[in-house]
Amino acid sequence: MGARAPQKEPRSSTLIYGLYVLGLGQSGDERGLLSLAFHPNYKKNGKLYVSYTTNQERWAIGPHDHILRVVEYTVSRKNPNQVDTRTVRVLMEVAELHRKHLGGQLLFSPDGLLHIILGDGMITLDDMEEMDGLSDFTGSVLRVDVDTDICTSPYTIPRNNPYFNSTNQPPEIFAHGLHDPGRCAVDRLQTDNGSLVILCTDASGKNTSAGRILEVTKGKDYENEPSVYDLQSSGGAPPVGGFIYRGCQSRRLYGSYVFGDRNGNLWILHKSPFATSSDGEQWQEKALCLGSASCGSTLVGHVLGFGEDELGEVYILASSKSMAQSHSGKLYKLVDPKSQTTTDVSTYLIIGISAQDG
Numbered sequence: 001m002g003a004r005a006p007q008k009e010p011r012s013s014t015l016i017y018g019l020y021v022l023g024l025g026q027s028g029d030e031r032g033l034l035s036l037a038f039h040p041n042y043k044k045n046g047k048l049y050v051s052y053t054t055n056q057e058r059w060a061i062g063p064h065d066h067i068l069r070v071v072e073y074t075v076s077r078k079n080p081n082q083v084d085t086r087t088v089r090v091l092m093e094v095a096e097l098h099r100k101h102l103g104g105q106l107l108f109s110p111d112g113l114l115h116i117i118l119g120d121g122m123i124t125l126d127d128m129e130e131m132d133g134l135s136d137f138t139g140s141v142l143r144v145d146v147d148t149d150i151c152t153s154p155y156t157i158p159r160n161n162p163y164f165n166s167t168n169q170p171p172e173i174f175a176h177g178l179h180d181p182g183r184c185a186v187d188r189l190q191t192d193n194g195s196l197v198i199l200c201t202d203a204s205g206k207n208t209s210a211g212r213i214l215e216v217t218k219g220k221d222y223e224n225e226p227s228v229y230d231l232q233s234s235g236g237a238p239p240v241g242g243f244i245y246r247g248c249q250s251r252r253l254y255g256s257y258v259f260g261d262r263n264g265n266l267w268i269l270h271k272s273p274f275a276t277s278s279d280g281e282q283w284q285e286k287a288l289c290l291g292s293a294s295c296g297s298t299l300v301g302h303v304l305g306f307g308e309d310e311l312g313e314v315y316i317l318a319s320s321k322s323m324a325q326s327h328s329g330k331l332y333k334l335v336d337p338k339s340q341t342t343t344d345v346s347t348y349l350i351i352g353i354s355a356q357d358g
Contacts, residue, residue, distance in 0.1 A: 031055075031066060034104030039146070040112050046075040048083070049114065049146070051104040053096065068094040068104060070116060072146065072154065091146070091154045092172075094118065094137050101180040101203070109186045109196050113158060115174065116142040117181045120206060136170050141184075141198075141216055143174035162219030177222030179203040183241030183305070184216065185257070188312065197271075199257050201239040204230065211239035211261065213269065215283070228283040229269055237263040240303045246312035250336035256286065258306065258314050258334065264299040266290070266316075304329065 031053040039047040050073060055066040074087035096102060103119035120139035144155040163169040169176075180203035187197035198216040204227075212227035231239050242259035257269040269283040288297045299318050307315040316332040 031102070034068070034102065035106040037106035037108055037114070040108050046080065047146075048073050048075070049091070049106050051106055051116070053102065053104075066096050068096050068102060068118070070106070089154050091144070092116070092137070092142075096138075101206070103178070103181045105181065105184055107184055107186060107198075109198070110188055110190055111196070112145075112147065113143050114146050114155070115184070115186075115198070116144070116172075117178070117184050117200065118142065119178060119180050137172065139178045140172075140176040141174045141178065141200075142172040144172055160218075174218055175216050175220045175222065177220070177225065178214070179206055182239060185241060185243045185308075187244040188246050189244075189255075197244065199228070199241070199244065199259075199269075201241040201259065202227075203238075211237075213239070213257075213259065213283075229267075229285065231261060237261040237265070240305060242306035243308045243314050245314055245334075247314065248311060249313060250334065252336060253334070257283070260299075260303040260306075260316070262302050262304075264301055264303055264318065266297050266299065266303070299332075301330075307331075 034051040034053065036051075037049045039045055039049070042048065049070065051068065051070045053066045053068050070091040070093075072087075072089045072091060073083045073085070076082045076084040101119035103117050105117040107115040107117065109115060116137075118137055118140055143158060143161055145158055146155050148154070148156045150156060157164055157171045161171055161174060163171050163173050165171075178200070182201035184198055184200035187199075190196060200214045200216055202212050202214050202222070204210040204212045211231035213229040213231075214222055214225075215228050216222075238261060240260045240262060242257065244255065244257050245253045246255070247253075253268065255270065257271075258266070259269075260266040266288055268286050268288050270286050271283050290297060290299070299316070301318045301320045303316060303318050305317045307317065309315070314334045316334065318330050318332060320328045320330075
């Protein structure tokens, strides 16, 4: 093979736009382009992973409305900001009967393994029997290793997956019992024993809008496991997952999980260094005050999502309207104005980075 020129940083907006041109974007329900994740070694291998739904290629077996597909792409050798569609490789496909509770987020953890977070798809036990194994992955967090040299498989199963040698559960499953997972976040700082902390927003049940925060742990069934936090005061608004803060500008926020809901409410959870997994109070809510004149924890408008930069700083994407297509979005950065002092109640400034109206 010939030498390959050094690549520039990817322009994700260009890549995403290219995927919409390919027909992976839809609107009106949860179908369409679901998630995109760059390989941890993207600068060298140019690989990225995409999850989306399609009904253009239907299976001949089993009832289903559409297919949820996870694929691997490699960027073009000539243009690192453009996907080479000829390099597509399918990792997995899941049959879906309904157009809600799809999930589909792709998430690489610091150990380089790919996590695929899937919703329950509103599928019932009767549906699962009728589909005869075509939906075994629904409601699960899958964990696979995409760095494989095996030509016959696009991934391998990590040997420490909980069902690696199971005959009853697919070996890809890392945890299950999820309903309608939103954004999950993995702590970029591993624990002392090398384990990972993954927090996910989720619905509390199949037919409820009540939200919960889960700490995803290997082998757990979240139909029965307690959540670390239940959103009881959000007025029925769906939760919006954020990040575990590991930045440098807000020392008091370090290690806290920042998240919110669509109504503009914001929360932070902090994990007690002295808590044990059996005492049920590992994560505790802390006061979050926005602004210096008055203490409140609500933005004016709707929280659409959270972002994180390379330094671990957290950003909030908000809009004065509930729909992302309204072109009234603002991007905020969470900053602690008292980063050199310590108090019991943290006061944070929301600084607008940019705004686009019209």
